[in-house]
Amino acid sequence: MLLTSIMKTPIGTLTLVAHEHILLAAGFGPLGDLTARLDSTDYERGFTAVKTLPIISDLISDYFDGDLTAFNGIQVRQPGAEFSQVVWKVMRKIPAGKTMSYADLAARAGSPAAVRAAGSACARNLIAPIIPCHRVVKSGGALGNYAYGLSFKEELLRHEGAL
Numbered sequence: 776m777l778l779t780s781i782m783k784t785p786i787g788t789l790t791l792v793a794h795e796h797i798l799l800a801a802g803f804g805p806l807g808d809l810t811a812r813l814d815s816t817d818y819e820r821g822f823t824a825v826k827t828l829p830i831i832s833d834l835i836s837d838y839f840d841g842d843l844t845a846f847n848g849i850q851v852r853q854p855g856a857e858f859s860q861v862v863w864k865v866m867r868k869i870p871a872g873k874t875m876s877y878a879d880l881a882a883r884a885g886s887p888a889a890v891r892a893a894g895s896a897c898a899r900n901l902i903a904p905i906i907p908c909h910r911v912v913k914s915g916g917a918l919g920n921y922a923y924g925l926s927f928k929e930e931l932l933r934h935e936g937a938l
Contacts, residue, residue, distance in 0.1 A: 843871035
């Protein structure tokens with residue numbers, strides 16, 4: 776059984792899906808949008824709504840309370856191609872308060888020419904903001920896109936001191 780939880784944050788409502796203590800999906804959108812993108816094996820486990828997710832909810836609260844490293848303590852897993860998996864691992868290493876360009880992200884993921892593929896991995900990230908795709912920006916410094924809208928990206932970067 777997967778656990779789902781709706782969490783109020785200072786920037787909006789964050790929807791969470793977890794299996795045991797592993798976060799499978801997170802985002803500022805409806806639960807159905809997240810669950811539809813889960814791995815079929817996970818989806819078939821079924822869902823139970825809970826008030827909070829043990830460990831995960833506390834760490835997210837800690838992040839919004841000012842511990843900008845709290846997301847590092849959250850275990851994650853999501854479906855995706857090998858290059859996307861590498862990109863997501865690289866994204867998790869971007870420190871709070873810092874940003875990285877899509878080009879640098881592709882290079883650090885081992886494929887400097889794969890800038891669009893790195894951008895696609897950001898767009899397919901199922902665990903935002905814990906896998907911090909909001910910290911990836913265009914080469915010129917412009918914010919670029921964010922699945923939940925630029926206002927969320929701006930608020931997260933402002934919270935982290937990057938703006």
